[in-house]
Amino acid sequence: MEARAGTHGPGDMMLDRIFVYGTLRPSGHAFHLVQPFVVRHCPAVLTGYALVGEGHRYPWCVKSARGEVVGELLWLRDPERALEVLDQYEGVDDPEPEYVRVVADVMIGREIVPAWVYVGGPAVPGDAVVVEGGDWYA
Numbered sequence: 001m002e003a004r005a006g007t008h009g010p011g012d013m014m015l016d017r018i019f020v021y022g023t024l025r026p027s028g029h030a031f032h033l034v035q036p037f038v039v040r041h042c043p044a045v046l047t048g049y050a051l052v053g054e055g056h057r058y059p060w061c062v063k064s065a066r067g068e069v070v071g072e073l074l075w076l077r078d079p080e081r082a083l084e085v086l087d088q089y090e091g092v093d094d095p096e097p098e099y100v101r102v103v104a105d106v107m108i109g110r111e112i113v114p115a116w117v118y119v120g121g122p123a124v125p126g127d128a129v130v131v132e133g134g135d136w137y138a
Helices: 031-037 079-090
Strands: 017-020 038-054 060-076 099-108 111-120
Touching: 017 079, 017 099, 031 038, 031 060, 031 079, 038 111, 060 079, 060 099, 060 111, 079 099, 079 111
Parallel strands: 017 111
Antiparallel strands: 017 060, 038 060, 038 099, 099 111
């Protein structure tokens, strides 16, 4: 289910979870942007997407029937404010954005939960190569 920034998740209730897989992960250099909003986090996997970006400074998720992306699921306090900060960082309002924010199903162990995720937008570079194993930090 795709949703542009500023929209709401299932049942018109603001989702308080976001899946992160690159610079926003706890080990990433941009985690400080989201850290003040994080209540808790745990390892998670996004299916139906592949991670691309080998040879670039940061990755993107792109649709892929057999893909999996390794990351973290973050639970947020004040998700509207947190998403404003992250939308600005990810450039979702740019005329040709590299990222768009969507709702996607994320796996935590055997449980599937909906969460926000920033996926590749129209400006993903054409030379972005798949990251084998789907983990930016592996």
